[in-house]
Every structure is written in structure tokens, then in C-alpha cells.
Amino acid sequence: MEGVKKSYGDFEVLKGIEFSVKEGEIFGILGPNGVGKTTLFQTVLGLLRQDSGTIKIKGTEHTQSKEIKKKIGYLPSDISFYEGMTARENLEFFTELAKTDPDLDDLLELVGLEKDSDRAVGDFSTGMKKRLGIAQSMIKDPEIIIYDEPTTGLDPQGKKAFKDLVKKINRERGKTVIISSHITTEIDTLCDRFAILSDGKVEACGTRQELNNETDTDSYIRLKTDDVEASEEILEDMGLEYEAGKKKFEILAEDDIRSELFDRLMEKEIEVDAFEMEEETLETTYLKLTGGGK
Amino acid sequence: MGSMWDIGRKQLEDSFSSKKFLLILGLFLVLSMGSVYMGVEEYNQQMENFEGGSNYGPAPEKPSLIDVFGPLVGLNLPLAAAILALLLSYDSISREREDETIELLLSYPIYRDEIINGKFVAGLFTVATALLIAFTASSGLAIYLTGVLPTAEQIFRLVFLWQGSVIYMGFFFGLGTLLSVILNSSWRALITGLVVLLLFLATPFLSGIMADTIYPIETDNPGVSTGVSRSVSAGGAVAVQEVGIPNREENKRQEIYDKRENFVNQVSKFSATTSFQNFASTMLGTDYEGETGLKPTVWENLSSALGYLIFLLSETLLMFTGSYTLFMRQDL
Numbered sequence: 001m002e003g004v005k006k007s008y009g010d011f012e013v014l015k016g017i018e019f020s021v022k023e024g025e026i027f028g029i030l031g032p033n034g035v036g037k038t039t040l041f042q043t044v045l046g047l048l049r050q051d052s053g054t055i056k057i058k059g060t061e062h063t064q065s066k067e068i069k070k071k072i073g074y075l076p077s078d079i080s081f082y083e084g085m086t087a088r089e090n091l092e093f094f095t096e097l098a099k100t101d102p103d104l105d106d107l108l109e110l111v112g113l114e115k116d117s118d119r120a121v122g123d124f125s126t127g128m129k130k131r132l133g134i135a136q137s138m139i140k141d142p143e144i145i146i147y148d149e150p151t152t153g154l155d156p157q158g159k160k161a162f163k164d165l166v167k168k169i170n171r172e173r174g175k176t177v178i179i180s181s182h183i184t185t186e187i188d189t190l191c192d193r194f195a196i197l198s199d200g201k202v203e204a205c206g207t208r209q210e211l212n213n214e215t216d217t218d219s220y221i222r223l224k225t226d227d228v229e230a231s232e233e234i235l236e237d238m239g240l241e242y243e244a245g246k247k248k249f250e251i252l253a254e255d256d257i258r259s260e261l262f263d264r265l266m267e268k269e270i271e272v273d274a275f276e277m278e279e280e281t282l283e284t285t286y287l288k289l290t291g292g293g294k
Numbered sequence: 295m296g297s298m299w300d301i302g303r304k305q306l307e308d309s310f311s312s313k314k315f316l317l318i319l320g321l322f323l324v325l326s327m328g329s330v331y332m333g334v335e336e337y338n339q340q341m342e343n344f345e346g347g348s349n350y351g352p353a354p355e356k357p358s359l360i361d362v363f364g365p366l367v368g369l370n371l372p373l374a375a376a377i378l379a380l381l382l383s384y385d386s387i388s389r390e391r392e393d394e395t396i397e398l399l400l401s402y403p404i405y406r407d408e409i410i411n412g413k414f415v416a417g418l419f420t421v422a423t424a425l426l427i428a429f430t431a432s433s434g435l436a437i438y439l440t441g442v443l444p445t446a447e448q449i450f451r452l453v454f455l456w457q458g459s460v461i462y463m464g465f466f467f468g469l470g471t472l473l474s475v476i477l478n479s480s481w482r483a484l485i486t487g488l489v490v491l492l493l494f495l496a497t498p499f500l501s502g503i504m505a506d507t508i509y510p511i512e513t514d515n516p517g518v519s520t521g522v523s524r525s526v527s528a529g530g531a532v533a534v535q536e537v538g539i540p541n542r543e544e545n546k547r548q549e550i551y552d553k554r555e556n557f558v559n560q561v562s563k564f565s566a567t568t569s570f571q572n573f574a575s576t577m578l579g580t581d582y583e584g585e586t587g588l589k590p591t592v593w594e595n596l597s598s599a600l601g602y603l604i605f606l607l608s609e610t611l612l613m614f615t616g617s618y619t620l621f622m623r624q625d626l
């Protein structure tokens with residue numbers, strides 16, 4: 001996307017959006033409510049026409065054509081189906097519109113709705129509708145799938161099930177996935193890269209580590225081991241700042257030193273019980289960039 | 295064409311599987327057949343009079359089988375058919391918005407116009423089918439009750455009446471769709487549509503009141519007004535006599551009545567219901583004033599009714615064009 005702008009009357013929602021998504025990755029778009037995430041997706045799909053800027057999908061400029069829509073699967077934030085129709089009938093209807101011939105049994109099985117396929121969607125819970133929405137997004141066998149705030153309204157089990165499903169779709173079916181959310185913790189472990197939207201612009205774009213670097217957000221590595229003395233020797237030898245607890249270390253990592261540190265620990269044959277990066281850094285970065293962390 | 299057909303087919307399936315639609319269609323059929331039953335009663339009465347002859351005055355005219363459709367096209371169709379058409383269309387677009395299915399629908403390889411065109415075509419097909427069922431059932435009932443088979447001319451008249459009725463229902467289907475596009479709420483669209491229907495039904499009455507106000511008759515004496523007549527005798531004497539001048543005042547009154555009638559006719563043209571009623575009564579051949587006293591042929595009637603039909607068709611096309619244009623310009 002290059003310089004994409006979109007206004008509603010005098011209100012400018014998108015003020016020159018620029019980012020790119022790599023093929024085969026899971027890309028997260030983070031931003032507070034009302035920042036324009038849905039408008040951005042609707043523009044990509046051609047449901048809205050941008051005022052200026054270009055959108056290219058696999059090098060082809062977006063022209064609101066049917067061809068573009070064939071390449072993109074979409075799950076709107078408030079997914080709604082024809083409630084009087086069954087799950088299968090809904091999928092059949094969208095299959096007719098898509099002019100494709102997907103294996104609906106396979107899709108229903110993928111999302112775990114094979115036993116509920118002949119029930120009216122009006123009787124479905126929010127989680128079941130979301131899962132049906134995921135199956136619907138696969139009908140076109142698209143190259144790209146867009147999920148707009150997909151975890152909204154889901155309980156913790158539903159959120160976990162959704163993440164597992166998206167990973168499966170990305171890895172096993174080779175789909176490029178774009179997900180939006182205003183809650184970092186819901187997609188931070190799922191996405192390879194992120195774009196952070198604020199005030200109608202992309203404030204930052206990249207991997208979690210790149211975002212941390214951009215905002216000077218410190219990362220921490222949590223190390224848990226019984227071999228405290230040997231571990232401390234390595235940390236001091238590497239010149240790292242750390243806080244030591246009982247069999248635990250919290251190590252400040254300005255750069256991604258995970259593999260170097262891990263190799264050194266292995267060389268000394270230190271038994272590692274836990275070794276992980278601080279998980280809250282994306283939240284911190286996000287808050288800094290969107291002005292919520294002041 | 296493909297996606298338009300998919301949308302249209304879904305619309306048809308929704309309509310014909312909807313309890314609401316089937317209930318209203320059933321009611322419409324019952325009313326249609328009830329209207330024809332009333333028409334048959336009247337027909338039988340006229341037939342008895344005709345067969346009995348008359349001892350005084352002109353001989354009663356032989357009734358025609360087509361006369362039994364008078365109550366159907368004069369009362370039932372203008373009201374019930376319009377309501378049925380509104381019920382089919384008031385939520386055609388707004389429901390997609392209310393249920394938030396429009397965003398998902400448009401994310402598929404489909405153009406916006408395929409959605410609205412699909413709904414139009416399906417709607418017209420539905421109203422045409424509903425009317426065909428009503429006309430066929432009513433005709434069957436009329437034949438069964440009277441034991442008289444229609445002539446070819448009467449069949450032609452019924453076919454033209456059916457076509458005019460489809461256009462009339464098409465107008466209200468278009469109106470419902472337009473309101474569904476403009477208004478955010480389906481219920482507001484339905485209520486607004488019903489208000490428009492009531493206004494159309496009341497147009498001749500309302501325009502009559504307006505005409506009375508615009509063109510009042512000011513004189514208190516409705517009879518003869520007075521004037522002065524002067525005559526000069528051979529001797530030069532002048533005789534002055536007060537006399538009545540009926541013609542001048544009556545002409546003035548007639549002029550006002552003509553203006554009123556013209557005003558009512560012009561205003562009523564904007565009522566699709568009045569246009570349809572005028573078309574229908576002309577096609578039934580019940581409204582005729584011929585110098586020969588002979589009933590006009592179906593083609594003569596069609597020629598007279600064509601103006602109403604064209605006006606009705608124009609109004610229907612206006613509704614569809616308005617709906618299409620607005621829907622195409624709207625954001626989601």
C-alpha cells in the first residue's frame with residue numbers, strides 16, 4: 001500500500017497508509033478502536049474507493065475488479081450470516097457467488113462444524129459463527145485472508161481455538177493472513193510482523209524485535225536454571241545487564257541475543273529449565289506508539 | 295448475469311419459503327376470490343334482470359363475464375396488491391445492512407448492481423407470479439360459478455389487466471426498494487411505504503378538497519342572478535325592467551367546475567393507484583360513453599388506457615432508477 005488516503009466528508013480516516021505484507025506470513029494490524037482498520041480492509045477489498053494512493057496485490061494495482069476479490073478471503077469484524085439458512089446452505093450460497101467448487105465437508109471439518117452443518121445459523125453461538133466465518137473465508141481458496149478483529153466476542157477457549165486454526169491455515173494451506181486487533185496480547189504470539197496504526201497512519205511496521213528497537217523498548221529474557229553460578233559467569237562474560245533471583249534471571253536484551261546466549265549455555269552444558277523472551281514488550285511498544293504509554 | 299441470477303434466486307427462495315409472504319399471498323388470494331365472488335353475485339343479478347326484461351325504460355343490458363372482475367381490479371388489487379409488493383421489498387436492501395450481511399456479500403466477486411438488479415428481477419417475477427395465481431384462480435372461480443366460458447376478447451382484456459397489474463405492483467415494489475435503500479430501518483421503510491399508499495388512495499378525495507379551496511364558488515344565490523333590461527318605445531319612452539340572467543352565472547359556475555375537475559385529474563396523475571384504477575376501469579370496458587351506444591373493442595380500450603399505463607410505467611421506472619442510482623452511490 002502506498003499513500004492510501006480515505007475521508008468520510010471532512011473527516012480523514014486514512015492519512016496516507018503505507019506498508020507491505022510478505023507472501024505466506026501472518027501480518028498483524030494493531031490500532032485503537034476507530035483508527036481506520038476496517039476502513040483500510042474495506043478499501044483493500046474494493047468495498048470502498050480510496051481518495052488517493054495505490055494498493056497492489058502481487059504487483060497488480062487494485063482496481064475494484066472481481067479478480068481482486070477472488071484473491072482475498074474476508075471475515076468481517078461482526079460476521080453475520082443468513083440466519084434462517086443452515087451453515088451448509090450459507091456456504092453453498094457463497095460458493096455460488098465465488099464461482100468456485102470447494103470441498104465444503106473439508107472446510108466444515110477444518111473449523112469443527114461438520115456435526116452442526118445442517119443447523120440454522122441463527123442457533124449458533126458467536127464462536128461457532130466465527131468458525132463458520134473462517135470456513136467462509138476459505139471458499140474462494142484465496143491467496144490472502146483478512147480477519148478483521150476476529151477474536152472480538154470470543155471466550156478464552158474460543159480465542160485459543162481461533163489462533164490454532166489460523167496457524168493451521170497459514171502453515172498447512174499456505175495462506176497469507178492479515179489480522180487486525182486493538183488488543184496486542186490477542187495476536188502478538190500469532191503474527192510474524194505487525195503494523196501499528198495511529199491517527200490514520202502507520203506509526204511503525206516490522207517484527208516484534210524491530211518495533212522494540214524502533215521505540216527503544218527493552219526486551220527481557222527470562223532464564224530458569226539450577227546452575228546459577230555458571231550461568232552468571234556467562235552473563236557477565238557477555239556483558240549483559242541482569243537481575244538475579246532464586247534460580248531465575250531476568251536479562252535485559254537490547255538486541256535479540258537469544259541464540260547467542262542459548263549457544264553459550266549449551267556449550268557449558270548448563271541445564272536450562274526455561275528460556276523465553278519477555279512477552280509484554282509489544283504491548284509496551286504499542287502503547288508508546290499510540291500515545292497510551294505516556 | 296451469473297451473480298445477479300444467484301442473488302435473484304436466493305431472493306425468490308427467501309420469498310417463497312417465507313411464512314410472512316405465504317400468509318400475505320394466501321390472504322391476497324382469498325380477497326381476490328372473494329372479490330370475484332361478489333362480482334359473480336352482481337353478474338347473476340344483472341343476468342336475471344336481463345332475462346326478465348323491463349316493463350318500463352330501456353331494456354337492461356346483458357352483463358359480460360368480464361364485469362365480475364370489477365371489484366377485483368377496482369378495490370382489491372389497488373390496495374392488497376400494493377401492500378403485498380411493499381411487504382416483498384421494504385427490507386430488500388436495509389435488511390442486508392441491518393443483519394450486516396452486505397459487507398460479506400460485497401467481499402465476493404460480485405458487482406453492486408448485480409445485487410440490486412437481482413433483487414429487482416426476482417421481485418418482479420414474484421409479483422407477476424402472485425398476480426398470475428390470483429387471476430387464474432379468480433377466473434376459474436368465475437367460470438365455475440357462472441358456467442360461462444370467456445371469449446377471446448375477454449381473455450385479452452384479462453391479459454392486459456394482468457400486465458397492468460404487474461406494472462402497478464412493480465411500482466410499489468420499486469417504491470419499497472427505494473425506501474429500503476434510503477432509510478436505515480426496514481420498519482421505517484414499510485411504514486413510509488404504507489403512508490404513501492394511503493396518500494395515493496386518498497388522492498382523488500384530497501385533490502378534490504384542494505380544488506374546492508383553490509377554485510371557490512363565491513355567490514350565495516345558486517339559482518338565477520338579476521340584471522336590468524332597458525327598452526325604448528316608439529315614442530321615445532324608456533322602460534326599465536329587472537330581469538333574470540341565468541346563463542352568465544351558470545357558465546361561470548361551469549367554468550369553475552371544469553377547472554376543479556381538471557385540477558383533480560392533473561393531481562391524480564401523480565397517484566399510481568389512481569392511474570391504475572383508471573387503466574383498469576377502461577380495460578374492463580365499464581367506463582364508456584359512446585355515441586353509438588356500442589361497447590368499445592379491446593383495442594379501442596387499450597388505446598384509451600395507454601396513457602395511464604405509460605404514466606404508471608414511467609413512475610415504476612423512476613422508482614427502479616432512483617433505487618439503483620442511490621444504491622450504487624452509497625457506501626456500505
